[in-house]
Amino acid sequence: MKLVRYGPPGAERPGVLDAAGAVRDLSAHIADIDPDGLAPQRLAELARLDVDRLPAVPTPTRIGPCLGRVGKIVGVGLNYRSHADEARMPLPDEPLLFLKPASAVSGPNDPVLLPPLSTTTDYEVELGVVIGRTARQARTSEAMGHVAGYCIVNDITERTWQLHRGGTWDKGKAHDTFAPIGPWLVTTDEIPDPHGLAMQLCVDNETRQRASTGDMHHRIDQLIAYISQFMTLHPGDIITTGTPAGTALGTDTDHYLKPGQTMTTTIDGLGTQYTPIAQAARPTQDGHAARTWDT
Template sequence: MKLVRYGRPGKEKPGLIDAGGKLRDLSGKIDDFTADQLSDKALAKLARLNTDRLPLVTGKPRLGVPVAHVGKYIAIGINYIEHAAEAKMRIPREPIVFMKAVTCLCGANDNIILPKDSKKSDWEIELGVVIGKKAQYISEEEALDYVAGYCVANDLSEREFQIERGTQWDKGKGCDTFGPIGPWLVTRDEVPDPQDLEVWLDVNGERMQHGNTKTMIFTVAKIVSYLSHFMTLLPGDVIATGTPPGVGLARDPQVFLKPGDVVVAGVEKLGEQRQKVVAWPGKK
């Protein structure tokens, strides 16, 4: 299933994309895609619905973050072999973990707002993972059973904030709108192998990033298991699993986002995002 939340910010309704690519309303069946709707049992119940009988949503409404009330947004750094090379960093022995503020989350096609005083805002296309049930000290072999589904994620980063203003990455990662998620959450039954997905990102029509999740240093299963040994993962938590090569910081000369740029990013089977870059305070 492809699950969505549509409507104005803060007023989103639950929906799904049917087999014909049409948006159907689910608000008569569930209140929202909250943590309790991400379990295997809850998702199986939705899968049994006759989608043809669900109300059809007309027009092209905004698509919001496909999961409501995300508790944690966890990210993994330097997780593609080629990205480690372009960043001139050693292959990490264990996953590099940092947090993105949940206030950075936004819809897949919402504007990217450059933060005040930004000089080096950059892009990072990533495979996003949404947790479906509570995970503590789980094994790598069982880890994917704890995943509700997958989504496209753009781990936007202000590189000066991240690298040149102290040792903490988080402040360059959690700026408002620096966490576009979606356009939808694709349930894990539609992604039998998360380690064989093409990922890409274009800026103004030019291909900047292209890779495949098979070149991840740490697999999705490894990441989910690893994190569960350091923190409790809860339904609705989101994990960004790292980016392939081609970020603006590593290009020669370096390229960073500016107002008016258009970013298009996608992951095989999971859809595509499109964002316009605007200046602070984010006026259209």
């Protein structure tokens, strides 16, 4: 199934795509596409529905994040050799982990907002793994049984905050809108080999990233087993599995994102994001521009 959420922010409704790619309403059968609906038996119930008998949805004005009430986003850094090479960093022996807050989640076509004073905001096309069953100290051999499905995640990153503001990478990964997810949450039965998917990201009409998920250094089963040693993975958590070469970090400063640009992000079988770039307004205090840490 290709599950989708549509409607205004905070009021999204659940849907599913039919064979023609049109959205059908699932509201009579499930309250939302969220952690409560990701259990294997619940997904099996939805799969038995006759999609063509569900109410057709007029072309939605907005596609929301494909998963509601995201728990935590566990990022995996430097998981493609090509990206480690361009970043001039060694390929890690153990997965390099960081956390991205759920407050960063946005819809696949919602604007990504560049933080005030940011000049080095970057893009990263990634395969997102959506957890459907609790994983705690999981074995590699059983790890894939904890997966509900897959989605596109664009791991937007402010590089200066990530690398030059002290501490962990999380600062550069956490800004609002820095995790567009969707358009679809695609269940595992439709993706028999998640390590054989072509992936691509373009900025305006220029291809910046093109690779295959088969180029991952640590595979999905290894990542689930490894991460679940350190933290419990709950239904509704997402693992972002790394990005290939072609990021702005690995090229030149002219490739960092600018207001008015549009990213087109695609992974085979998981749909396409069309994400515009906009400038976030600086916050104000009593009508005056707020002072930031480094101004």
